[in-house]
Amino acid sequence: MSYALYYWPSIQGRGEFVRLALEDAGADYVDVARRKNGVELMLKKLKQHQVFAPPFLCHGKVVVAQTALILHYLGPHLGLAPRAEAARLRLLQLQLTITDFLVEVHDTHHPIANSLYYEDQKEESLRRARLFREQRMPKFLGYFETHATLPFSYVSLSLFQVMEGLQYAFPNTMKKMSYPKLTALHGKVQDRLKNYLTSTRRIPFNQSGIFRHYPELDA
Amino acid sequence: MSYALYYWPSIQGRGEFVRLALEDAGADYVDVARRKNGVELMLKKLKQHQVFAPPFLCHGKVVVAQTALILHYLGPHLGLAPRAEAARLRLLQLQLTITDFLVEVHDTHHPIANSLYYEDQKEESLRRARLFREQRMPKFLGYFETHATLPFSYVSLSLFQVMEGLQYAFPNTMKKMSYPKLTALHGKVQDRLKNYLTSTRRIPFNQSGIFRHYPELDA
Numbered sequence: 001m002s003y004a005l006y007y008w009p010s011i012q013g014r015g016e017f018v019r020l021a022l023e024d025a026g027a028d029y030v031d032v033a034r035r036k037n038g039v040e041l042m043l044k045k046l047k048q049h050q051v052f053a054p055p056f057l058c059h060g061k062v063v064v065a066q067t068a069l070i071l072h073y074l075g076p077h078l079g080l081a082p083r084a085e086a087a088r089l090r091l092l093q094l095q096l097t098i099t100d101f102l103v104e105v106h107d108t109h110h111p112i113a114n115s116l117y118y119e120d121q122k123e124e125s126l127r128r129a130r131l132f133r134e135q136r137m138p139k140f141l142g143y144f145e146t147h148a149t150l151p152f153s154y155v156s157l158s159l160f161q162v163m164e165g166l167q168y169a170f171p172n173t174m175k176k177m178s179y180p181k182l183t184a185l186h187g188k189v190q191d192r193l194k195n196y197l198t199s200t201r202r203i204p205f206n207q208s209g210i211f212r213h214y215p216e217l218d219a
Numbered sequence: 220m221s222y223a224l225y226y227w228p229s230i231q232g233r234g235e236f237v238r239l240a241l242e243d244a245g246a247d248y249v250d251v252a253r254r255k256n257g258v259e260l261m262l263k264k265l266k267q268h269q270v271f272a273p274p275f276l277c278h279g280k281v282v283v284a285q286t287a288l289i290l291h292y293l294g295p296h297l298g299l300a301p302r303a304e305a306a307r308l309r310l311l312q313l314q315l316t317i318t319d320f321l322v323e324v325h326d327t328h329h330p331i332a333n334s335l336y337y338e339d340q341k342e343e344s345l346r347r348a349r350l351f352r353e354q355r356m357p358k359f360l361g362y363f364e365t366h367a368t369l370p371f372s373y374v375s376l377s378l379f380q381v382m383e384g385l386q387y388a389f390p391n392t393m394k395k396m397s398y399p400k401l402t403a404l405h406g407k408v409q410d411r412l413k414n415y416l417t418s419t420r421r422i423p424f425n426q427s428g429i430f431r432h433y434p435e436l437d438a
Contacts, residue, residue, distance in 0.1 A: 073308065093288055096315075107326070124331065132332075
């Protein structure tokens with residue numbers, strides 16, 4: 001039974017964490033909103049299933065939203081998580097910490113409101129991004145570094161995406177930091193997912209997603 | 220086997236969502252950090268179990284962090300969630316949407332950094348809070364309203380706490396809004412938890428938690 005992923009078609013965003021799991025497992029899935037009239041269909045399904053926001057996944061009768069929860073659901077199906085409950089909970093806990101971090105990454109360029117353009121909250125962004133680079137990045141990455149050598153799972157794929165995104169958005173800052181285990185994990189996943197990452201299915205980073213490169217925020 | 224909850228002792232904060240579930244169920248639990256030398260013990264345990272941040276819960280050999288995940292774990296134990304996997308996932312999905320909302324509530328008074336005082340980010344707070352009141356509160360509360368009459372669960376308790384917190388932090392704004400199902404749920408839980416809510420175990424709202432009353436942010 002194939003998976004239907006619903007997410008905005010022009011950004012990696014949160015949906016990419018799900019795409020990476022589906023791609024790594026070679027799963028049979030449809031990235032619905034990237035098809036013709038797909039966004040209309042997504043918004044219709046969103047309403048129908050009372051989902052708060054994309055991404056969400058349909059699999060038979062199951063509908064799951066919230067990125068971390070989608071991965072928690074997919075994990076055992078895709079061989080990207082153990083089946084034992086305690087181990088699954090530990091992975092989900094880590095993934096939820098990644099979720100928390102992603103909000104902070106996003107808010108470096110949107111500290112006031114998602115509904116405003118970056119240009120209309122640039123002053124606030126400069127302030128927030130500086131403290132993000134100095135305090136929050138080391139705190140979260142230091143934590144993730146201590147978990148980078150756990151058995152391979154959907155969390156490994158998400159940590160790859162975090163590193164990939166940070167290198168895109170904050171190249172200068174990343175050059176000054178050293179997280180050898182995360183760097184090794186990044187290389188391993190990059191190799192493992194080479195076919196996907198060089199395909200047109202991988203949407204390039206751009207200035208609409210979570211990770212955006214504004215040089216002034218990476219001073 | 221009793222539950223040990225670890226959370227900051229002087230605020231409701233995220234820990235309160237767990238306390239409400241434990242209290243509602245009449246569970247045998249210890250609010251560890253509120254005891255003598257409890258904070259030191261919490262920080263030691265945090266390190267020992269590689270937990271990112273409080274709250275976390277210890278129950279026998281199980282250690283769970285992340286508020287929503289703690290509630291997901293406790294739910295069936297406390298009779299506050301069904302045991303069937305699909306139903307449990309739906310509740311967790313809703314709880315994670317509450318988690319998302321709480322970040323936005325918190326960031327109305329801390330839009331730049333948690334490490335700065337409110338007074339040092341007041342201008343930014345005024346801007347963020349206005350858009351929060353106009354756009355985000357109606358969006359989230361409208362969504363929660365459509366879920367307020369689901370069978371009683373830990374999510375019901377959390378929605379009570381959301382309403383309670385918003386009425387403390389944004390009384391003027393709340394007066395202008397109408398969410399009859401959430402209001403009814405709030406009343407029901409208030410009655411149900413009367414003993415706890417009027418006890419010294421319930422920490423009063425204050426200017427250090429997620430919900431803070433700054434009149435200028437509730438204009």
